[in-house]
Amino acid sequence: MVGIEALPFSSTDRETMLAKLKSEEFDILIIGGGVTGAGIARDATLRGFNVAIVDKNDFAFGTSSRSSKMAHGGFRYLKSFEFGLVKESEAERNWLRNDYPNLVRPLPIVAPSFEGEKYTMTILKLGVFLYNFLDKGKNFRKGYTVKDINKVKEMEQGLTTNGLRGFGVIYDTNIDDGRLTIESIKEAVFSGKCVAANYVKITRLEHDAAGKCCGAWASDQEKAGDEFLVKARIVVNATGIWTDTLLQNKPAGYPAKIIRPTKGVHLIFKQEDVPINNGFGITSHIDGRFYFVLRRENHVVIGTTDTDYKEDLDGPACTKEDAEYLLSTVRLKFPGAKADFEHMVGSYAGVRPLAAPRVKEGETPSESSVSRNHEIIRSEDDLVSICGGKLSTFRVMAEDLMLKEVLPLAKVKIPGKTFDSKKNIARKPYLMGMTRQAFDAEPIVKEFATSGKLDGEQLAHLYRQYGKAALLILASTKEEPKLLEPIVPSEPSKYAPWILAEVTFTVLHDSPVHLVDILARRLEIQWMVHPSKQAAAARLVASLAGSMLGWDKARQAQEIKDYLAYVQRNSFFYDKPLE
Known part of the structure; x- marks a missing residue:
């Protein structure tokens, strides 16, 4: 088998x-x-x-596919005394981190306390204590608080110290939802x-x-x-x-x-433009809402908003007003950041299905x-x-x-048939999961690392996204070297690590039907690559995927058109044609 x-x-x-x-x-x-x-x-x-x-x-x-890309314990739910939910969420985060280590990766979250904000250092200390306590010592590391401004500067040079009282640090995780x-x-x-x-x-x-x-x-x-x-x-x-x-x-x-839909938007920047070393949980200077500024490898994801939504459930999109709400506080707390529309890479919006209880x-x-x-x-x-x-x-x-x-x-x-009723039956390792140590020890990985055919950023990306399947992807390029070609050659690999072999893998093993399935949900290129570079990537991927899926020229053209229309709807910050 x-x-x-x-x-x-x-x-x-x-x-x-x-x-x-x-x-x-x-x-x-x-x-x-x-x-x-x-x-x-x-x-x-x-x-x-x-x-x-x-x-x-x-x-x-x-x-x-439009969340904050985190498996987290829900630190902010402590203020509403939802201790059971936080305890449960932390336990599930720990399971995912341990049993799917390539996809679910530890991320320190810094929660700063500024003068005039509701989260005082006393509240942060209590919150960090409770987060540690409910976790039962099973997190990646134990959370802590810092009041020494010099230590703040050592950890995060970009965070303003004006009015800063200190911060708390907790540990959650990045994930590709x-x-x-x-x-x-x-x-x-x-x-x-x-x-x-x-x-x-x-x-x-x-x-x-x-x-x-x-x-x-x-x-x-x-x-x-x-x-x-x-x-x-x-x-x-x-x-x-x-x-x-x-x-x-x-x-x-x-x-x-029963469902009360609320829209949440996220904005994406290159880490060099929003230079943070960790994730952040910050409060808006407008209304005191808590949201994230997250380091995700070489990108930064900012979000989310939480506004009632009554429009098309299939087509939520970020607006300038949504973005400005998030960015105005980021500019205040990270004054050196280029947190503006000119430097934005992408955006996406999702609708959260909040449920009315009985x-x-x-x-x-x-x-x-x-x-x-x-x-x-x-x-x-x-x-x-x-x-x-x-x-x-x-x-x-x-x-x-x-x-x-x-x-x-x-x-x-279903009489006459018996089923397993034990608890935690699915609390087991994911079959595709792999540790980085095991990945690096594989002969084919050593071969690619020493030959220079792929650089460190590309190998790390393949490991994170695919785990054991990365070995299959690497093997496919030995049979067909053309698959080593980058999908977005105009960007350095730290920002665009994807190679054509990922397209062949996802077509064969991830059941995409349309081009948007590949670029938006399997590879995440839709929101991690600037709109100006999307058309070239779409043509390249449509040609390869189309040859495997039997698309003629007309079908390829339609797939490209539909995908670019999707990108355009999520690119309020870029008003030029995508071509």
Whole structure:
């Protein structure tokens, strides 16, 4: 049996996957291919369920590829006394860091305290103490506080000391949320118990004579008029911000709309223009909101905002007003930073699915009352829905749903079949995970490091993003040296480390259907490369991917056009044509 790094998972096999959806009956149909649905698929297959998972767009299309790119414990939730959520989130962050070390990497977060701000040094000390205590000593390092301004200058020369009282340091992690999602789905597929298809839209639920869910009608978004029934004993709604579209017949105590969508935007700069050594959690000088300025290797990610959103859920975008809100405080606290539109590299926006909790009998439900915790809802027709929660706790959310609702339903709906009901079944190492020490010890890595065919930045990038699969990618370039060519040759590798071999890998093993899937969600080029360089990258990748996926010239041109339109919508700071 091949390892998961060589798992065939390509859209060239789409017809085979669709045929299985049309002909088989599944134990569970999961609607929604974000990180929540992906976590459920991984957990369910480990328990022995046969699963189908579909998404109307690409996997990780929504919030799951547009977060702050962190697995974190939720330091800011301490001020609202959500100790249980912080404890749970820290435990899950530690698991991911230990069991997926290439993708989930430690990141120190500095939280400065300035005169006139609500976070005094006393509050910071208490917060750091609680963060350490709830973590049970299992974090990468123990958090601490600093009041000596000279030490501040040693650590972060770019941070202003005007009015600075000191700062706290805690440890969280960087992560590629889209990669985490796709690898979770691939682990389910690798088990042999999961069929996964993107661009398959659920149009309506199917019910049996007793009015209970027994599947759903689906439409292939790539082939007009192709509607079919996916039969399943249990149906799970894990559609995130689209939860209310499917959720009917809710139990008493919930508002008419459970999801309160809020928009969060992020801005990207080169680290040389916003010179920080660590991540930062800062408070806005406008309204006191807490947000991040994050070191992500050689880039800096700034965000996020949190504003109510009532527009198109499929197409949120950052505006100048959103960006200026974030940048105005960055300029004050990092006066030497080139935190302006001229130096911005990219931006992206996501919609967070905050969930309204169920209220007690006699109380009136409110859409404005939302929780950071997740909600699990079993409707009268036995549709099981899950929404809310955090990226860091996706595994716990999946397990909670399985143990509380799916397994009890399975006893009734899938008689004669037994499933594993133990806790923490998915709290195990990711199959693609690899330590840097093990990676560097591989003969092929040593060969490339000494030959100079790839530089240190490129090898480090391949390790971070792909883990064990990086070895397969390197091997492919020995067979076809052209694949060593950079995708963005006009940028130094520290800012653009991608090579063509990554395109061939993702086409064969990551199930992209469109060019935007590759450049926005598999490789992250959409928001890490300046708009002026996007057209050249799009043409290069479309040519290679198209040759593998059977795209003719017209299809390639359309894919490029669609992708550049997507980039343009997320490039308010650049008003020139993308060509």
